[in-house]
Amino acid sequence: MPRSTSWTDDRIEILTQLWRDGRSASAIARELGGVTRNAVIGKVHRLGLSGRATPARPGTRRPRAPKAERPAARSRRMPVAKPWPVVVEPVPLAGTSDVASIGPHMCRWPIGDPRADSFALCGRAAVRGAYCAPHGAIAYRPTAPDHLLRLAGLR
Secondary structure, eight states: OOOOOOOOHHHHHHHHHHHHTTOOHHHHHHHHOSOOHHHHHHHHHHHTOOOOSSOOOTTOSOOOOOOOOOOOOOOOOOOOOOOOOOOOOOOOOTTOBOTTTOOTTBOOOEESOTTSTTOEEOOSBOOBTTBOHHHHHHHOOOOOOHHHHHHTTOO
């Protein structure tokens, strides 16, 4: 970025007078030329010109032309995925096992409160991973399609 015009004594004098006259930093920058509004504000602060005789007058800007109508933007929101239905069927408790007697290939679905003496595991034959068919349907839910996971930034 090219460096702006340096602050000569004449330019500082003009800046000081315009600032005290109540001109805005943008107006001063336009009148001086070669400096930005931010450069004017910075110089005003470095010179310690905080007070003004008259404040900048709000509402003296030129009126803007009305904006042209733009077509409605398409929404970029992720489509809201509906939750997968959970089929919860009552599972009879026949065949329950305690933690000590559970063996390999047996359903490990917990039944009851683990702190209670009546706590048990299902104990039926494991069909889906570590669970029987009814408990496997509850435990393993289908994942969202890959394209939805990519949109969500999860893959």
